[in-house]
Amino acid sequence: MTSDERLALALLTPGFMPPDEGLALYELARSRPEGATLLEVGAWCGRSSVFLGTGAAEVGGVLFSLDHHRGSEENQAGWEYFDASLVDPADGRLNTLPHWQRTIALADLEAVVVGIVGESGLVGSRLSTSFDLVFIDGGHGEEPAWTDYRTWAPRVKVGGVLAIHDVFHDPAEGGRPPYEIYCAALSEGFEDVSRCGSLRVLERLT
C-alpha cells in the first residue's frame, strides 16, 4: 500500500486529530533516521497511529503504540468525548482495541506498528527502550499527563523529538496539563522546533 493510500485511510479513521496536525505527524515520522524507533502514548482507534506509522514505514522504522484502550477520563459516559458505539456490550466498558487493530490491518501496517496494551506508567517501569520520536496524546488530566511526561520524555534520544498534542496557551481553549508538560520540557533540555494547531514539537538538545 502506498503512503498516500495510508494517509487517505487515516483521514477516514475516527479520532480527534485534525488533518493538518496528522500530516505534520507523518512528516515528522518520515524525517526520523533510517530504522527509527517511535512511540505514541494514546492511540484511541488508530488515526494518529496510521499517520505516524506511514512515516515510520518510509524509513524502515517501528512505531510502538501504547494505550490501555479503555478511554481517558474525558471519554467516559457523561463526559464531552464519549462515544457509545465504542462500549463493549460484554462488560459495558469502553474498548477501542478492536477498532485500533482493524485500523492497523486496513492500513497494512502490522509489520510496522506494534500495539502495547496497558497503563503507561507500568509499561514504562519495565521497558528501557529509548526513542527517536515520542508522541504524547494520552489522558489530558493532571495525573495521566504528568505520568506520561515523566515516564517517556527521558526516553527521547538526544536529537530525537518529543511531540505533545492538545497544547493550548490560552486556558479558554483547553485543559492545562498538556500545556504544563510542554513548559516543563522547555525547561528540561528540550527546544521548540515546530508547531501545528495544538501540536508542539520539541527536540532534545542534551
Ligand code: MG
Ligand atoms: Mg489529542
